[in-house]
Amino acid sequence: MKISKPRGTRDFLPLENHKRRYIENRLRDCALRWGYQEIKTPTFEHIELFTVKSGEGILGEIYNFKDKGDREIALRPELTAPVMRMYVNELTSVPKPVKLYYFDNCFRYERPQKGRFREFWQFGVELIGSQRPEADSEIIALACQMLKEAGVDGDLHIGHLGIIRSLFEGQDSEVSSQIMRLVDKKDDKGLDEYLDKINADIEMRDKLVKLINLTGSSAVDEVRTLIGDLPQLSDFRTLLELMDIYGLEYTVDFGIARGLDYYTGMVFEIYSSGLGAQNQVCGGGSYGLAHLFGGQKIASTGFAIGFDRIMEVCTIEPPVQERAVVVYSEQTYKEAIRIATDLKKHMIVDMDVMGRSFGAQLKYANAIGARCAVIIGEDEAALGKVSLKDMDSGKQVLVDKNDLQNHIATYILK
């Protein structure tokens, strides 16, 4: 009986996996150079971690089960909550800021479609301990840099929740959450209907509609005339100035919203074309979560990159990996192993394990796209040499086995 893989999961064959790993390493490398350190959290957590963060509403999309000790366990649907849980448990007394990155798989029970799977990978970065624009701008700049190094083009949109939230001070939090959700969806009609339904204050309503449609460089000034001199506004202005210093293009977009309360200030999203309905490749912002997990209140800012989505649009190909095949006969097997073992210190080396003839070994070398064949037959063995064959040109030279690696590097790989 043939067993298929579960819905929404994928197998990665060598070619694709190699590319994924290559891009992953570029992202890691970038995060490390910016001073972020990798952490790892468990694949499963107590389910409360996620319901506390995101509400009971997420239960429908979580992979969860009871373990044998009757504990309610969830496969992580995201990584920010586990990282902050870890911070509260282990890292509260290390020097601030705490700068962390992670790359891991997450699980959500959703209908699969383009760019959306039930097991998917997130690359994320969190900066814990600062609520200053310097922190926010560094995080956005790092996100952009990482996408750039992965060969992904994106449109950066930056907004600020503190500013939009100031409009509904004194409102029921249920009401403001609902408004935020509709704003986030860009559902203007739904928003109108909802504002009608709750009989929203005309002035607030007018300001809200204007605010979420503000874009461009003059937006900050327009906000000031619209709702006055908020303290968050000067931070936001500083943030935008810093973005200019980083040399990044962006669109100010007060229409970016989040339906959850723990987002506090700056929010940003990066979109990429060619992905269909799931065009967001990165999302982030500043937030306060530690206190929800039993820690002290502390400001954080971070983002997560949808790794599977950037793989769909990334333009970078990993460098070709050159291979050599060591070809031998029955009598020279031992010597061939010695030579291959030595050569493996420098490049990818294959040797026949199928009991194939000389010709068939070369055929195999050709089939796997080997760059050269190192032939060690009885004639060569008698001379203490090997034949080195360039598989592209077909030319073959006799070289001393001690010069083999050198010769390959100089004349074949160049």
Add this chain to the structure above:
RNA sequence: GCCCGGGUGGGGUAGGGGUUAUCCUAUAGGACUGUGGAUCCUUCGACUCGGGUUCGAUUCCCGACCCGGGCCCCA
């Protein structure tokens, strides 16, 4: 959970109520046990599953599953 489209060897396909189910490619072996790419031969290998209609279903109908696209959701 909802809507639309689709499922034929490992990959790509032709076909169609009764066929030995087409072709290409890939794999393994051989022609060819000291030299690859070409050619030829052999081998392996498929109608997603379950019901229904029918004398007979891979083909028609329904459902499930899976894939793709969209909705919902997006922490």
